[in-house]
Amino acid sequence: MTDQPWAAPHADRPLDALVAVPGSKSLTNRYLLLAAVASEPTRLVAPLHSRDSALMIEALRALGAGIVVEPGGDVDVAPAGTIRGGARIDCGLAGTVMRFVPPLTAFADGDVHLDGDERARERPMDGVIDGLTGLGVRVSHDGAPTRTLPFTVHGQGAVTGGDVTIDASVSSQFVSALLLVAPRMLTGLDLRHVGDRLPSKPHIDMTLEVLRARGVDAREVGPGHWRVEPGPVAGGRILVEPDLSNAGPFLAAALAAGGTVRVPHWPARTTQPGDDLREILARMGAVVDLAADGTLSVTGTGVVHGLDLDLTRAGELAPTIAALAALADSPTRLRGIGHLRGHETDRLAALVTEITRLGGEARELPDGLEIMPATLHGGVVETYHDHRMATFGAVIGLAVPGVEVRDVATTAKTLPNFPGMWRRMLGSGEVAAA
Ligand SMILES: O=C(O)C1=C[C@@H](OP(=O)(O)O)[C@@H](O)[C@H](O)C1
Numbered sequence: 001m002t003d004q005p006w007a008a009p010h011a012d013r014p015l016d017a018l019v020a021v022p023g024s025k026s027l028t029n030r031y032l033l034l035a036a037v038a039s040e041p042t043r044l045v046a047p048l049h050s051r052d053s054a055l056m057i058e059a060l061r062a063l064g065a066g067i068v069v070e071p072g073g074d075v076d077v078a079p080a081g082t083i084r085g086g087a088r089i090d091c092g093l094a095g096t097v098m099r100f101v102p103p104l105t106a107f108a109d110g111d112v113h114l115d116g117d118e119r120a121r122e123r124p125m126d127g128v129i130d131g132l133t134g135l136g137v138r139v140s141h142d143g144a145p146t147r148t149l150p151f152t153v154h155g156q157g158a159v160t161g162g163d164v165t166i167d168a169s170v171s172s173q174f175v176s177a178l179l180l181v182a183p184r185m186l187t188g189l190d191l192r193h194v195g196d197r198l199p200s201k202p203h204i205d206m207t208l209e210v211l212r213a214r215g216v217d218a219r220e221v222g223p224g225h226w227r228v229e230p231g232p233v234a235g236g237r238i239l240v241e242p243d244l245s246n247a248g249p250f251l252a253a254a255l256a257a258g259g260t261v262r263v264p265h266w267p268a269r270t271t272q273p274g275d276d277l278r279e280i281l282a283r284m285g286a287v288v289d290l291a292a293d294g295t296l297s298v299t300g301t302g303v304v305h306g307l308d309l310d311l312t313r314a315g316e317l318a319p320t321i322a323a324l325a326a327l328a329d330s331p332t333r334l335r336g337i338g339h340l341r342g343h344e345t346d347r348l349a350a351l352v353t354e355i356t357r358l359g360g361e362a363r364e365l366p367d368g369l370e371i372m373p374a375t376l377h378g379g380v381v382e383t384y385h386d387h388r389m390a391t392f393g394a395v396i397g398l399a400v401p402g403v404e405v406r407d408v409a410t411t412a413k414t415l416p417n418f419p420g421m422w423r424r425m426l427g428s429g430e431v432a433a434a
């Protein structure tokens with residue numbers, strides 16, 4: 001990290017850009033993990049390459065998978081077979097690594113130690129730890145029970161499986177983590193969620209869908225209740241969809257700056273919650289069109305409207321929507337996102353602090369944010385190691401002169417070369433994926 005903040009470019013004319021967004025983080029890391037436990041090799045076509053995917057690749061290699069990144073970026077995975085004990089795994093700040101990998105280490109033939117960035121030690125892990133404990137797997141730190149990273153999973157080579165109940169109200173990733181490795185459990189898994197809410201439901205549907213696509217019998221049997229049967233996980237060739245949440249800041253740019261931004265290869269059908277952007281951006285004032293060839297166009301009309309929005313199902317979109325809300329001509333209320341306090345940073349506090357720093361008006365609600373119309377000014381946006389706080393600053397900077405972003409390199413968590421892509425979007429013309 002350099003101390004010199006990045007000067008967010010200000011848009012001096014309407015945009016006209018085609019932006020090819022790299023592969024989905026959520027899909028890439030699910031496919032990688034499933035490839036490591038598959039019964040045959042897997043080839044991932046157009047996966048994401050970023051800090052989060054690199055951490056997943058390193059974790060799976062340490063556990064015995066053979067992973068080769070081809071020069072063009074495709075990834076070949078040879079399954080691990082036996083999961084190797086003795087590894088020390090760095091989860092960085094990746095939710096998909098710190099939540100998805102521990103259940104896999106339960107199958108290791110020995111202890112596996114997991115740790116991550118300083119902030120990773122504060123992110124909630126309760127559902128994963130309770131799930132493992134409920135399955136008879138011991139998790140400890142320095143010999144004592146723990147609720148957070150760092151910890152050691154005491155693998156015993158096999159997991160029987162059965163009925164497990166967890167509270168996933170602060171992260172859907174607890175559910176996905178246990179479901180992903182469930183086909184390897186001797187009796188499969190019958191998983192129930194207790195708790196008054198369940199965020200990011202599309203990400204749980206994504207987990208069920210990638211399992212089914214690999215030949216696994218994985219189903220939602222009722223609200224907050226899932227069942228995965230034991231059985232082999234198929235390999236084969238998988239084309240990874242572009243990351244629709246990472247498309248968010250580029251599409252939002254069309255509203256902030258005016259003009260049109262197009263994103264190719266938008267899937268006709270997807271479990272990615274980023275698909276909700278089509279409706280959300282239209283409600284905020286954009287003209288949105290998905291062409292038959294899969295190109296999504298978003299055109300700004302010169303106005304940005306606020307909105308009242310329940311983001312329970314798509315919380316990772318909140319920083320992008322909040323940036324537009326800070327530029328809007330009417331108030332915004334974002335609800336159902338209390339769990340964002342446990343994301344890369346406490347995103348509700350960070351968004352209020354940074355909107356206020358730029359002259360805006362925002363306040364925290366128990367489960368969300370309220371953002372009022374205001375005239376913004378320049379300033380240095382702090383990012384708190386959060387990729388989406390950096391792209392939040394970039395979106396506002398298009399419309400407000402003098403915005404700088406501290407540690408823009410933090411975008412490498414899911415979108416390396418974000419500054420280059422952003423600059424080329426402003427120069428108009430084609431922006432190739434990083
Ligand atoms: O399973 C996944 O890939 C994700 C689930 C969501 O997590 P939470 O349910 O913790 O918000 C989302 O915010 C995160 O970016 C990715």
Ligand SMILES: C=C(OP(=O)(O)O)C(=O)O
Pocket residue numbers: 093094095096316343344388414
């Ligand atoms: C919450 C996010 O990431 P993670 O996978 O680390 O939870 C995110 O990318 O917005």
